[in-house]
Amino acid sequence: MHSTDHLAASRYARMRWNTPLSEEHAALLLRRLDVRPGARVLDLGCGWGELLLRAVAAGGVAGPVATRGVGVDTDEAALARGRRLATEKSLNRHVAFVMGEAAAWHEPADRVLCIGSTHVFGGTGAALDALARVVRPGGRLLLGEGYWQSDPTAEATRIFGADVTDLAGLVEAARARGWRLLHLSTADQREWDDFESTWLAGRQEWLLTYPEDPRADQVRAELDDRLRQYVGGYRGVLGLAYLVLGR
Numbered sequence: 685m686h687s688t689d690h691l692a693a694s695r696y697a698r699m700r701w702n703t704p705l706s707e708e709h710a711a712l713l714l715r716r717l718d719v720r721p722g723a724r725v726l727d728l729g730c731g732w733g734e735l736l737l738r739a740v741a742a743g744g745v746a747g748p749v750a751t752r753g754v755g756v757d758t759d760e761a762a763l764a765r766g767r768r769l770a771t772e773k774s775l776n777r778h779v780a781f782v783m784g785e786a787a788a789w790h791e792p793a794d795r796v797l798c799i800g801s802t803h804v805f806g807g808t809g810a811a812l813d814a815l816a817r818v819v820r821p822g823g824r825l826l827l828g829e830g831y832w833q834s835d836p837t838a839e840a841t842r843i844f845g846a847d848v849t850d851l852a853g854l855v856e857a858a859r860a861r862g863w864r865l866l867h868l869s870t871a872d873q874r875e876w877d878d879f880e881s882t883w884l885a886g887r888q889e890w891l892l893t894y895p896e897d898p899r900a901d902q903v904r905a906e907l908d909d910r911l912r913q914y915v916g917g918y919r920g921v922l923g924l925a926y927l928v929l930g931r
């Protein structure tokens with residue numbers, strides 16, 4: 685493998701999932717999502733679908749009615765990782781990873797996950813409307829969405845855009861669109877620091893292994909910029925809320 689291939693492979697290598705979320709917090713969210721045996725679980729913007737796979741496993745695949753899952757994403761490498769994970773967990777017959785636009789998916793499911801991916805629908809409000817059409821009546825949505833935890837700096841607004849609201853604004857956006865809130869929790873500082881660290885760590889390790897690679901200067905500059913933006917711009921400012929919503 686050429687070092688540039690190692691570079692591509694290193695990008696998400698240290699991440700369990702692509703969101704600020706501890707194991708313990710993930711387990712809480714899955715309990716609140718309450719996946720029932722035989723349920724259909726859909727993850728829009730699934731990445732490699734670690735949480736989707738856990739949701740399907742939580743519903744159970746061994747009984748008379750197996751839980752089934754579908755993950756939709758546009759990143760072929762992430763989908764391939766999801767298929768490998770599904771095979772490792774013996775869930776490959778129960779979970780499909782589909783290359784596609786999340787907003788174009790119309791087949792409803794009992795439990796829908798959309799974490800860090802509302803931008804693909806055109807923002808929070810548009811996502812809450814679109815997701816209402818793919819959650820079956822009596823179903824639940826696990827939404828992972830950014831919010832301003834404290835007043836945004838100009839830098840944070842430039843990076844994340846004007847669509848972001850405070851937590852009250854996010855909860856109200858869901859209420860106004862007919863969703864009922866079943867659970868609310870937010871990522872804490874340690875989850876954020878771990879998320880940002882693991883996002884950088886794959887390529888930091890690549891840099892330490894291949895310091896002479898022709899791409900090293902560019903990668904070093906990108907990572908340094910991101911770290912500066914985080915610690916100097918949006919650490920403690922951008923929050924991530926997890927809402928379990930029903931309708």
Ligand SMILES: C[S@@+](CC[C@H](N)C(=O)[O-])C[C@H]1O[C@@H](n2cnc3c(N)ncnc32)[C@H](O)[C@@H]1O
Nearest residue numbers: 701702729730731757758759785786799800804
């Ligand atoms: C912040 S990541 C979150 C991934 C995953 N939900 C998780 O929590 O690990 C956002 C994901 O949205 C995907 N994405 C971007 N545009 C998309 C689109 N138009 N349709 C589907 N997925 C998209 C990206 O490839 C990426 O995997």
